[in-house]
Amino acid sequence: MGVGVWDGPFYRVRRDEYEICFVAGVGEDIDEVRDVDMWVTFADGQRWSGTVFTLDEARRLMDLRQETGECLGGRYFYGWDNLIVRDPGLPAMVRVIDELVTTGDYRSALRPLGLAEDEDED
Numbered sequence: 001m002g003v004g005v006w007d008g009p010f011y012r013v014r015r016d017e018y019e020i021c022f023v024a025g026v027g028e029d030i031d032e033v034r035d036v037d038m039w040v041t042f043a044d045g046q047r048w049s050g051t052v053f054t055l056d057e058a059r060r061l062m063d064l065r066q067e068t069g070e071c072l073g074g075r076y077f078y079g080w081d082n083l084i085v086r087d088p089g090l091p092a093m094v095r096v097i098d099e100l101v102t103t104g105d106y107r108s109a110l111r112p113l114g115l116a117e118d119e120d121e122d
Contacts, residue, residue: 021038022038
């Protein structure tokens with residue numbers, strides 16, 4: 001597995017046909033990340049995004065919502081592009097994203113954003 005590199009606020013992992021970009025907190029220990037926004041950009045410019053949560057982080061958020069009364073008192077947790085993983089840390093999350101790309105399941109697990117150059121047309 002290739003090593004990621006920090007690029008400002010982004011942690012990037014480059015592959016031959018795609019790049020994974022995480023928006024981790026500044027100074028955050030990459031082995032402890034439990035909740036992070038990310039996107040995958042393919043060589044053809046197609047982009048897919050998601051928010052990756054660990055199972056424990058999803059449980060923590062549901063417990064918090066139980067206290068605040070949100071989401072029917074914490075009885076559910078959802079998101080169109082939420083991906084729940086078992087293990088914390090960007091390296092563990094990279095393994096999951098790599099598997100999703102290999103199997104093509106990223107099309108179900110992540111949100112399509114279109115081509116990278118589309119945002120320049122606004």
